[in-house]
Amino acid sequence: MFATTPDQExxxxxxxxxxxDRYPVSRLRELADRTSTxxxxxxxxxxxxxxxxxxxxxxxxxxxxxxNGVADLQVVASLFGLHAAPGPxxxxxxxxxxxxRWGTPEQQAGPLAALLAGEAAGAWGHATTxxxxxxxxxxxxxxxxxxxxxxxxxxxxxxxGAAEATxxxxxxxxxxxxxxxxxxxxxxxxxxTALRGVDLTxxxxxxxxxxxxxxxxxxxGAPGEADEHDEQLVDLLAAVLTAEMVGAVQRAFTTTLxxxxxxxxxxxxxxxxxxxxxxxxxxxxxxxxSEAVAARAAEALGAGAPxxxxxxxxxxxxxxxxxxxxxxxxxxxxxxxxxxxxxxxHLYLRRVVVDSQLYGSAxxxxxxxxxxxxxDEGRAA
Numbered sequence: 001m002f003a004t005t006p007d008q009e010x011x012x013x014x015x016x017x018x019x020x021d022r023y024p025v026s027r028l029r030e031l032a033d034r035t036s037t038x039x040x041x042x043x044x045x046x047x048x049x050x051x052x053x054x055x056x057x058x059x060x061x062x063x064x065x066x067x068n069g070v071a072d073l074q075v076v077a078s079l080f081g082l083h084a085a086p087g088p089x090x091x092x093x094x095x096x097x098x099x100x101r102w103g104t105p106e107q108q109a110g111p112l113a114a115l116l117a118g119e120a121a122g123a124w125g126h127a128t129t130x131x132x133x134x135x136x137x138x139x140x141x142x143x144x145x146x147x148x149x150x151x152x153x154x155x156x157x158x159x160x161g162a163a164e165a166t167x168x169x170x171x172x173x174x175x176x177x178x179x180x181x182x183x184x185x186x187x188x189x190x191x192x193t194a195l196r197g198v199d200l201t202x203x204x205x206x207x208x209x210x211x212x213x214x215x216x217x218x219x220x221g222a223p224g225e226a227d228e229h230d231e232q233l234v235d236l237l238a239a240v241l242t243a244e245m246v247g248a249v250q251r252a253f254t255t256t257l258x259x260x261x262x263x264x265x266x267x268x269x270x271x272x273x274x275x276x277x278x279x280x281x282x283x284x285x286x287x288x289x290s291e292a293v294a295a296r297a298a299e300a301l302g303a304g305a306p307x308x309x310x311x312x313x314x315x316x317x318x319x320x321x322x323x324x325x326x327x328x329x330x331x332x333x334x335x336x337x338x339x340x341x342x343x344x345x346h347l348y349l350r351r352v353v354v355d356s357q358l359y360g361s362a363x364x365x366x367x368x369x370x371x372x373x374x375x376d377e378g379r380a381a
Contacts, residue, residue, distance in 0.1 A: 001075075001078045001243075001246060001247065001250060001291060002071065002074040002075045002078050002243060002246075002291070002294075002295055002298070003075050004066075004071075005065075005066045007065040007066055008065060008066050008071070008072060008075050010065075011049070011050060011065050011072060011075050011076070012075050012079065014049055015046075015049060015051070015075070015076055015079050016079055016082075018045070018046070018049060019079055019080070019082075019083040019085050020083070022039075022042055022085075023083050023084075023085045023086070023201075025344050025347070028083075028084055028085075028200065028201050028347060029200075031086060031200065031201050032200040032201070035194070035203070036163060036164060036203060037086035037201050037202065037203060038086065038087070038088070038121070038161070038163075038164035038203075039086075040118075042087070043087060043088070043118050043121065044117070044118035044119065045118070046087065046118065047116065047117060047118025048118065050063075050065065050072075050076075051076050051089065051093075052092055052093065052096060052115055052116050052117075052118060053096070053116050054069040054070075054072045054073045054076070054093070055069045055070065055073060055093050055096060055097040055100070055236065056069075056096050056097065056100040056112070056116065057100060060099075060100040060108055060112065061108070061112065061113060061116050062096070062100060062116060064302075067302075068298065068299065068302030068303065069302060070236065070239050070298040070301045070302035071295070071298040071299060071302050073093060073239065073240060073243075073298075074239060074240070074242075074243035074294065074295065074298045075243075076089065077089060077090075077239075077240045077241075077243035077244040077247065078243040078244065078246055078247035078250070079247055080244050080247065081243070081244035081245060081246065081247025081248035081249075081250075081251070081348070081351055081352075081355075082247035082248065082250060082251045083247075083251075084199075084200075084201055084248065084251075084347040084348055084350075084351050085201065086201040086202055088121040088122065088123065088160070088161035088164060088165060089240070089244075090124070090160065090237065090240050090241070091121065091122045091123040091124050091159075091160055091161050091165060092115055092121050092122040092165075093122075093236070093240065094122065094124045094169065094233050094236060094237060095111075095115060095122025095123070095124060095167060095169045095182075096112060096115045096116065096122065097233065097236055098169055098180065098220055098221075098229065098233060099111060099112040099115070099182070099220065100112060101221075101229075101232075102180070102220050102221035102222075102225075102229060103182075103220055103221075104217060106217055107182065107217070107220065111166070111167050111182060114166070120165075120166040120167065121161060121164050121165045121166060122165055122166070122167055122168075122169065123159050123160065123161050123162045123165035123167070123168045123169070123185070123207075124159070124160075124168075124169050124233070124237075125140070125156035125159050125168050125169060125170035125171070125183075125207060126156075126230075126233075126234075126237075126359055127139050127140065127156050127157075127170070127171065139154045139155055139156065139157070140152055140153070140154035140155070140156065140170055140171070140172040140173070140209060141153055141154055141172055141173050141174070142172035142173065142174035142179060142181065143174075144174070144175065145213065147216065148215075148216030149213060149214060149215050149216055150172075150174070150181065150213075150214050150216070150218065150219070151211050151212065151213050151214070152170070152172055152181060152183065152209045152211075152212045152214060153209055153210065153211055153212070154172070154208075154209055155206060155207060155208040155209065156168075156170060156206065156207045157206055158195065158204050158205075158206065158358065159204065159205055159206070159207050160202060160203075160204055160358065161202070161203065161204075162185065162192055162204070162205040162207050163192055163194065163203060163205055164203070165185055166184065166185060166186075167182050167183065167184055167185065168182070168183040168185055168190075168207060169181075169182055169183075169220065170183055170207075170209075171226045171229075171230055172226075174223065176223035176224050177223055177224025177225070177226070178224065178226035178227055178230075179219050179220075179221070179222075179223045179224065179225070179226050180219065180220040180221055180226045180229055180230075181214060181218045181219055181220065182218050182219075182220050183209070183212060183214065183218065185207075187212050187213075187214070188212070188213070189209060189210040189211050189212040189213070190207065190208070190209060190210075190212055191207075191208045191210065192205040192206070192207055192208075193205055193206040193208070197354065198350045198353055198354050199350045199351055199354045200347060200350060201347075202354070231309065234312070234359070234360075234368075235301055235308060235309050235312040236301070237359055238297060238312040238313065238315055238316040238365070239294070239297055239298045239301055239312060239315070241316065241319075241320075241355045241356075241359070242290070242293070242294035242297065242315045242316055242319040242320075243294050243298070244351070244355055245290070245319050245320070245323040245351070245352045245355050245356065246287070246290050246291045246294055246319065246323070248323070248327070248348040248349075248351045248352050248355075249287050249290065249323050249326050249327055249348070249352060250287065251348050252326070252327045252330040252345055252348045252349070253283055253284065253287055253326065253330060255330070255344070255345065256280075256283075256330040256333050256334065256345075257271070257280065259333070259334055260276055260280065260333065270333075276333065279329060279333065280333075282329075283326050283329050283330065286322045286325070286326055287326060289318070289322070290318060290319045290322055290323060290326075293311075293314060293315045293318050293319065294315045294319060296311055296315070297311040297312045297314070297315035300312075309372060310369060310372050310373070313365045313366075313368045313369035313372060314365075314369050316360075316362070316365040317362050317363075317365040317366040317368075317369055318362070319356075319362075320355070320356035320357075320361065320362035320365065321356075321362035323352040323355075323356060324349070324352050324353050324356055327345070327348055327349045327352055328349065330345060331345055331346075331349065
């Protein structure tokens with residue numbers, strides 16, 4: 001879907017074969033009843049394929065395959081959506097990107113190296129309000145202690161993959177301004193509460209921080225710079241999630257198209273009826289538009305274009321609105337069988353529903369885009 005260069009096509013083929021082998025639908029259904037869906041051995045193999053290093057510069061131990069790591073990561077993310085695969089793809093890549101960009105040499109030699117090798121997984125405690133006018137909502141505070149140490153208190157309501165991660169990246173309000181901190185999830189005072197989720201193959205938890213004492217080296221980046229850093233990570237999040245949603249929609253649409261050819265109604269294939277053709281054509285058009293805007297956002301972000309943030313916001317606003325609608329249409333086109341647990345469609349519907357809401361809704365990202373446009377117009381005036 002997103003592969004455009006020979007190296008990206010190779011990445012796509014190897015990742016597709018790997019996920020097909022490790023996560024057939026029968027395996028996904030087995031995982032649905034398990035407390036944890038994380039397999040450390042599988043994740044290490046995925047890291048060897050490059051899943052964890054695409055947003056990290058070569059100097060920090062990473063490297064892209066095409067020169068645009070964001071576009072490369074979209075290739076992987078789309079296949080995760082296509083296979084409804086588990087794994088801390090987003091959290092690990094967001095944390096790795098943060099450490100590569102703003103981390104200390106010690107953080108890069110320690111936690112970042114472990115993330116790149118697949119020996120560790122990351123989680124992002126995103127607690128800001130995307131698109132909120134004039135501010136953000138945070139629920140973690142940082143209190144200075146002796147020798148530059150800090151004490152974190154608060155909670156993050158929903159964190160993907162917290163139980164399988166080794167480190168949590170969280171932004172906290174502090175006297176010197178909002179700052180990001182890397183919290184070892186086995187630190188004293190950290191507690192997790194498992195949450196029930198819609199997605200059958202991913203797990204979520206609330207993370208509570210009860211006076212968690214951290215050394216000065218836990219801070220990622222300079223004090224007071226977390227607002228801009230969070231915005232950059234939201235841009236990357238948008239690129240990953242839009243690609244993953246496109247992959248899930250592609251699987252749902254392909255399955256439905258095959259169904260309308262094979263299913264006969266009144267002696268004719270279901271897809272031969274004009275009304276069905278129109279509905280399929282509309283779904284295909286929205287799918288292609290979603291893929292196009294997601295790819296454009298990755299191209300802009302990976303190239304460092306000035307309008308990259310606007311494209312990321314536009315992509316998320318569009319795809320988060322359309323992806324659930326398209327898969328719901330696929331469910332409807334299957335008729336009564338479409339709403340059964342035995343049909344695989346719900347696996348992909350679950351993935352797009354969660355992806356489209358967990359870090360902000362389509363409306364939130366549309367507001368973010370509007371704020372960016374208004375700011376640009378204000379500077380030009």
